[in-house]
Every structure is written in structure tokens, then in C-alpha cells.
Amino acid sequence: MSRKSRRIRYLILLLILLAVAANEAINKLRVASWERALVVRIYAINGDYMSGSAAYIDSLVLADFKPIERFINNEARRYQIPVDAVRLEYSNKLEMMPPQLPLQSSVLDNIIWSLRFRAWALYWYFVDDSDSADINLFVNYFDTDITQSLRHSVGLQGGMIGLINAFANKSYNGSNNVVITHEIMHTLGASDKYGQSNQPLHPSGYAEPYQLPLYPQRKAEIMGGRIPLSATLAKMPQSLKQVVVGVITASEINWNFE
Numbered sequence: 001m002s003r004k005s006r007r008i009r010y011l012i013l014l015l016i017l018l019a020v021a022a023n024e025a026i027n028k029l030r031v032a033s034w035e036r037a038l039v040v041r042i043y044a045i046n047g048d049y050m051s052g053s054a055a056y057i058d059s060l061v062l063a064d065f066k067p068i069e070r071f072i073n074n075e076a077r078r079y080q081i082p083v084d085a086v087r088l089e090y091s092n093k094l095e096m097m098p099p100q101l102p103l104q105s106s107v108l109d110n111i112i113w114s115l116r117f118r119a120w121a122l123y124w125y126f127v128d129d130s131d132s133a134d135i136n137l138f139v140n141y142f143d144t145d146i147t148q149s150l151r152h153s154v155g156l157q158g159g160m161i162g163l164i165n166a167f168a169n170k171s172y173n174g175s176n177n178v179v180i181t182h183e184i185m186h187t188l189g190a191s192d193k194y195g196q197s198n199q200p201l202h203p204s205g206y207a208e209p210y211q212l213p214l215y216p217q218r219k220a221e222i223m224g225g226r227i228p229l230s231a232t233l234a235k236m237p238q239s240l241k242q243v244v245v246g247v248i249t250a251s252e253i254n255w256n257f258e
């Protein structure tokens with residue numbers, strides 16, 4: 001590559017970074033005032049091109065995702081938010097594949113992936129002609145017959161987009177909704193509250209951090225991710241009925257309750 005074309009490539013990369021940064025700053029200002037409901041739109045994607053996943057996606061309806069809206073609005077009310085926090089929409093399937101997270105990823109891989117995902121989302125905004133939502137979530141579904149463990153899901157703060165990997169199986173609807181809600185919270189500015197081997201952090205990642213005895217906990221904190229059964233053991237919640245938004249997460253997403 002000549003020196004000139006390399007310089008042009010750097011310039012283009014710099015411009016993309018500036019555009020992404022400006023876009024994020026605007027989004028951050030726009031969101032989190034909680035004066036109106038944020039519109040969250042979900043798109044389903046066949047993640048493995050299997051007919052089983054396609055059939056599952058065809059069976060999905062808005063009602064399958066409604067527990068997410070109910071959960072967030074109930075929790076917001078608990079933190080004295082006077083309006084509905086979110087309104088959920090389901091936009092059926094999307095015949096486009098967002099860039100997939102690398103399987104084994106370094107910090108640099110993740111940064112490069114998040115830039116590629118943002119670039120993909122910008123392209124998608126450009127070609128999509130529906131009214132824009134505040135938060136757009138792309139859910140990749142995988143057939144449980146061939147996929148037993150999923151790649152990570154990611155919600156990008158500022159970008160207000162999330163890429164979620166989920167199981168194409170009715171029996172996972174509840175836990176899929178937990179994962180989707182976790183990523184929505186990331187887009188709003190909440191941070192993870194679990195440590196090594198996915199064990200929730202105390203006290204921020206616990207639903208009831210000061211109960212006695214401390215274990216077993218009955219519920220999970222949404223960003224802690226799991227229900228702590230002991231100091232070293234935790235299990236995935238089966239549905240949002242087993243989840244709460246803790247006070248640290250609430251303050252991170254600007255649910256001020258003084």
C-alpha cells in the first residue's frame with residue numbers, strides 16, 4: 001500500500017471514529033431523562049440458517065417479549081419513575097446478518113468488533129425505512145439441537161444497539177428475556193455486576209444484599225445475572241419473575257429516587 005492511500009485510510013478511520021463519538025454524545029443527552037417511554041424494537045435473525053430456527057422465529061409474536069416491558073416498567077415504578085420507562089415493539093425477522101463476535105476475543109478484537117457492529121447498524125439505519133426506535137436489538141436465534149452454548153450478547157451504551165444470542169426454543173423464552181433485558185440495561189448505561197466464573201458481585205450484583213442469612217438468594221439482580229446460592233455457586237434465572245433491578249443499577253441508568 002502506498003503512503004498516500006494509507007494516509008487516506010487513516011483519515012477515513014478517524015472520521016468514522018469522530019462520527020461514532022458525536023452520535024454517542026447526542027444519544028447520551030437524549031436518553032435517560034425518563035420523561036417519556038423509550039421505544040425498544042426487537043428484530044429476530046436466524047443465526048444458524050437452520051429450518052428449526054426459522055420455524056421458531058415464525059412462531060414469535062410481540063406477546064413473547066411483553067414480559068420485558070412489564071418488568072422494566074414495574075421496576076421503574078418502584079424507583080418512582082412517573083412514566084412508563086419503555087415501550088416494546090417486535091419487528092419480525094430481519095434478512096441481514098450483523099457481524100458476529102469473535103469466539104475467543106481480546107480487548108482489541110472487541111473494540112474492532114464494536115466498530116464493525118456500529119458501522120453495520122449505521123448501514124442498516126440507512127436502508128431501513130421504518131420509524132426509528134430509541135433502542136434497537138438484534139436477536140440471533142440458534143437451534144438447540146446443534147448449539148448448546150452461545151456466544152456472549154452485547155449491549156452498546158451510547159450506540160443504543162444490542163446484539164443478543166438466544167436459543168430458538170420455547171422453553172428458553174424466559175431466560176432469553178432475561179438476557180435481552182440485561183443488554184437493554186447496558187445500552188442505558190448499566191455496568192456488569194459479576195466477577196470471575198460468572199459469580200455475582202456483593203453487594204451490587206445481589207437482589208437482597210443484606211438479607212440474613214445471605215444464602216440462598218431468591219432472586220437475581222439484572223446486571224449480576226445469576227441467583228447466588230452460595231459464595232461460589234449461582235444459577236441462571238428462568239424468567240424475569242426471578243429478577244430485580246438493584247439500587248446501583250438503578251442509579252447508573254438515572255432512575256433517581258431520592
Ligand SMILES: [Zn+2]
Nearest residue numbers: 182186191192
Ligand atoms: Zn453484561
